[in-house]
Amino acid sequence: xxxxxxxxxxxxxxxxxxxxxxxxxxxxxxxxxxxxxxxxxxxxxxxxxxxxxxxxxxxxxxxxxxxxxxxxxxxxxxxxxxxxxxxxxxxxxxxxxxxxxxxxxx
Amino acid sequence: xxxxxxxxxxxxxxxxxxxxxxxxxxxxxxxxxxxxxxxxxxxxxxxxxxxxxxxxxxxxxxxxxxxxxxxxxxxxxxxxxxxxxxxxxxxxxxxxxxxxxxxxxxxxxxxxxxxxxxxxxxxxxxxxxxxxxxxxxxxxxxxxxxxxxxxxxxxxxxxxxxxxxxxxxxxxxxxxxxxxxxxxxxxxxxxxxxxxxxxxxxxxxxxxxxxxxxxxxxxxxxxxxxxxxxxxxxxxxxxxxxxxxxxxxxxxxxxxxxxxxxxxxxxxxxxxxxxxxxxxxxxxxxxxxxxxxxxxxxxxxxxxxxxxxxxxxxxxxxxxxxxxxxxxxxxxxxxxxxxxxxxxxxxxxxxxxxxxxxxx
Numbered sequence: 530x531x532x533x534x535x536x537x538x539x540x541x542x543x544x545x546x547x548x549x550x551x552x553x554x555x556x557x558x559x560x561x562x563x564x565x566x567x568x569x570x571x572x573x574x575x576x577x578x579x580x581x582x583x584x585x586x587x588x589x590x591x592x593x594x595x596x597x598x599x600x601x602x603x604x605x606x607x608x609x610x611x612x613x614x615x616x617x618x619x620x621x622x623x624x625x626x627x628x629x630x631x632x633x634x635x
Numbered sequence: 636x637x638x639x640x641x642x643x644x645x646x647x648x649x650x651x652x653x654x655x656x657x658x659x660x661x662x663x664x665x666x667x668x669x670x671x672x673x674x675x676x677x678x679x680x681x682x683x684x685x686x687x688x689x690x691x692x693x694x695x696x697x698x699x700x701x702x703x704x705x706x707x708x709x710x711x712x713x714x715x716x717x718x719x720x721x722x723x724x725x726x727x728x729x730x731x732x733x734x735x736x737x738x739x740x741x742x743x744x745x746x747x748x749x750x751x752x753x754x755x756x757x758x759x760x761x762x763x764x765x766x767x768x769x770x771x772x773x774x775x776x777x778x779x780x781x782x783x784x785x786x787x788x789x790x791x792x793x794x795x796x797x798x799x800x801x802x803x804x805x806x807x808x809x810x811x812x813x814x815x816x817x818x819x820x821x822x823x824x825x826x827x828x829x830x831x832x833x834x835x836x837x838x839x840x841x842x843x844x845x846x847x848x849x850x851x852x853x854x855x856x857x858x859x860x861x862x863x864x865x866x867x868x869x870x871x872x873x874x875x876x877x878x879x880x881x882x883x884x885x886x887x888x889x890x891x892x893x894x895x896x897x898x899x900x901x902x903x904x905x906x907x908x909x910x911x912x913x914x915x916x917x918x919x920x921x922x923x924x925x926x927x928x929x930x931x932x933x934x935x936x937x938x939x940x941x942x943x944x945x946x947x948x949x950x951x952x953x954x955x956x957x958x959x960x961x962x963x964x965x966x967x968x969x970x971x972x973x974x975x976x977x978x979x980x981x982x983x984x985x986x987x988x989x990x991x992x993x994x995x
Contacts, residue, residue, distance in 0.1 A: 535909050535910065536909055537908070537909025537910050537911070537912050538909060538912050538913065538917075539781065539782040539784070539799075540782055540783050540784065540805075540811065540814070540815075540865075540878070541781070541782070541799055541800070541865075541873070541878055541917070542912050542916070542917025542918065543799060543873070543890050544909060544910045544912075545781075545799070577907055578907075581829075582787060583786075583787030583788075583822060584784060584785055584786045584787040584818075584829075585784065585785045585815075585818040585821075585822075585829055585837060585838075585841070586782065586783065586784040586785060586815065586818065587782075587784050587786070588782060588784075588909075589907070589909040589912075590909060591907070591908065591909050604907035604908075604909075607718075607719070608719045608786065610718075610719075615718060619778060623779075631798075631799070631872050631873070631890060632890065632910070633890045633891070633892040633918075634892070634901075634903070634910055634911065634912040634915060634917060634918055635892065635901055635903060635910065635911075635915070635918065
């Protein structure tokens with residue numbers, strides 16, 4: 530199972546991509562990754578969220594989970610993240626063995 | 636930590652230690668130390684300017700124990716590392732309250748006060764809504780959160796992860812605080828869509844008034860100002876001096892791709908791809924940012940006096956949600972004519988600036 534989190538927007542406007550792959554994580558973390566995806570009911574979430582409300586400099590996320598023969602991407606504004614999806618993003622963003630990259634917007 | 640009368644002005648580590656690390660530390664530490672030293676230079680300048688103003692009897696009353704509401708009604712909350720649903724959090728400092736032990740709280744409080752005073756004393760605007768609205772700020776949002784934002788009703792600051800923003804960096808620069816607060820002013824006035832050209836203008840007005848609040852705080856002329864947004868607060872993964880440069884868009888850090896003229900305009904879609912940033916609002920804002928810089932430096936003197944007033948009257952009276960660059964340019968020129976005269980150097984400077992960046 531591979532989880533990619535793309536985060537754009539924010540005051541800086543830079544794009545950060547963080548990927549956690551169960552194939553390269555420690556066995557316990559690989560199991561935890563799967564349970565976090567299950568807890569978020571990720572494959573049941575609609576791909577698109579509501580249009581962002583008022584505000585500026587907010588983050589936007591695109592989270593993709595690839596698992597065997599299925600893949601799904603969920604787009605959400607930071608204000609509209611369901612709690613369990615927020616927890617998955619926070620976990621992926623801090624797990625040892627994750628890969629991260631920064632890029633300009635575009 | 637001991638509460639201090641002017642917490643915003645105090646440095647974190649002794650400069651000598653930082654200088655030693657900057658010269659001899661390992662590369663990561665060296666870079667961090669160099670960044671901190673750069674930030675300290677800004678803080679020193681702020682401290683000197685603050686001392687100057689205190690001597691002139693014009694310093695924020697909170698530090699002197701006189702009328703505490705000079706900086707407006709403002710309250711700082713601790714979000715306790717919670718997220719949107721937890722805002723604003725626990726109240727930690729209200730108007731007139733003494734400084735607390737938490738540096739981020741005091742910086743958010745002082746920055747909101749400086750921004751309030753700028754709008755009130757320079758532009759005659761009483762707070763975000765013009766009617767004395769309370770300025771609400773929350774600090775310690777999320778965990779290692781690399782962002783500060785305006786959520787539609789208040790300012791919110793993360794702690795920074797050390798990667799994009801230095802830890803504690805997001806409340807360090809008054810231009811960042813004023814940038815966020817100005818998003819509130821824009822929301823209550825022009826209500827520019829946060830998308831494509833209106834969104835880039837929305838971003839640009841926040842950078843313009845963010846920089847002007849800093850310039851006034853430091854008592855700088857247009858020629859003396861650094862025109863940087865977020866100087867000295869970058870984390871280890873962004874290499875450069877600041878987030879953005881209004882003077883030289885695209886040069887502030889190694890991932891800065893801001894356009895400085897229409898030749899570099901990035902026509903990105905406003906879709907749900909996070910990389911497109913609402914249609915490039917933080918890339919294309921470089922174009923109106925540089926137009927403001929060019930106009931202000933051509934006029935000379937304090938940028939907030941003429942150029943700032945022209946931009947403010949334009950924002951609050953002449954724009955609407957869908958205004959694009961050309962319409963905004965036309966409006967600033969018309970306002971410059973109304974305020975200073977059709978043949979005035981101010982109007983000529985504004986017109987010339989928009990031509991130079993290729994909007995007109």
